[in-house]
Amino acid sequence: MKKNLKFYIATILICLTPLLGISQVTFQDTSWSDLLNTAKVEQKLIFVDLYFTGCFPCKLMDENVFTNEKVSNILNRDFVSFKSDILKEDIGKKISLKYGVTGFPTFVFLTADGIVLDITSGLYEVDDFTSLLNTVKENADKKIHKKYSNSLEGNYPKFYNDAYLKNKRDVSFEVLDSYLKNQQDLSAEIPFAIMTGLRVGGKYADYILNNAEQLAKDYSRMQMRNNLFTILKRKAMSLGKKNDQAAYNEVLEKAKPIFTKKEWTKFSESFQKDFDNNRIQ
Secondary structure (H helix, E strand, C coil), rough: CHHHHHHHHHHHHHHHHHHHHHHHHEECCHHHHHHHHHHHHCCCCCEEEEECCCCCHHHHHHHCCCCCHHHHHHHHHHHHEECCCCCCHHHHHHHHHHHHHCCCCCCEEEEECCCCEEEEECCCHHHHHHHHHHHHHHHHHHCCCCCCCCCCCCCCCCHHHHHHHCCCCCHHHHHHHHHHHCCCCCCCCCHHHHHCCCCCCCCHHHHHHHHHHHHHHHHHHHHHHHHHHHHHHHHHHHHHHHHHHHHHHHHHHHHHHHHCCHHHHHHHHHHHHHHHCCEEE
C-alpha cells in the first residue's frame, strides 16, 4: 500500500512540474557501471557533479543553476547526470583520485565509454554553464578528448590511494620525490594526477609551470589553473623574499595563458600583493 502511495505521489508531482514552472536536472541514483551502461543504451554523454555537504558553491549550483530550465533541458536531453559526495561515498573518492580533484564542486564530462571530454570546477552562472555544456557537446561530436584513460582503475602508489580514499593527505616531499623521480614521463596520467592532486612543490611545480599549456590541453585547463594558482602563491612568497621582481614576472608570463582574461584580472593583483608583502624592507 505504501509503495502504491509513493508511486501516486511521484506521478502527481511529475504531472504538476510543468504547471508549477519547476525545472530540475535528473541525477541518477545508480552504480557507476550501470551509469555507463545507461549512457550507452540512451546514446548520451555523462555529467558528474562532485560535491560535499557544506560546500557553499555546490549548494548555489544546486539551487540556482541545476534548477534553471535552460540547463536542465540540456542535461536531461543530452546527458546522463550523476552526483557524488566525495567525503561520504566511495565512488566520489575514486573519481576524485582518478582525476586529482581538489576544488569543489568539480564537474567531469565523459563519453558513454568513459573518455574524458572536459573537467572543470567552481561556481558558474547559468549562461556560462550553458555555454560550457554546448562546448562539451561540440567536442564530443568532433571527438576532441582529454588524455585520461577511460577506466577508474590504475596502478596508483599507496600514498596516493590513501590521500584520497582515507583522507591521509599529509604526504612528505621525500615520499613524493621518491616516487616521481623514478617516473619516465611526468606528463603521464598518474604522475600528473599526483603532482596536481597533492600540490607537489619544488622541481615538480617548476615542471608544471614550464609545461602548463600542453598539460592544460592534455588534461584540463581548469585543473591546471587551480594548480597554478597554488604555485603562483608560493612563488610570490619565495621570490618576494629575494626581492626578485624580474624572476617573478617570468613566472607570471608562463602562467598567464592558462587563465582567462577575467580570471587574470581577478587573481593577478592578489599574486603581486603576496610578492610585495614578502619583500625584505
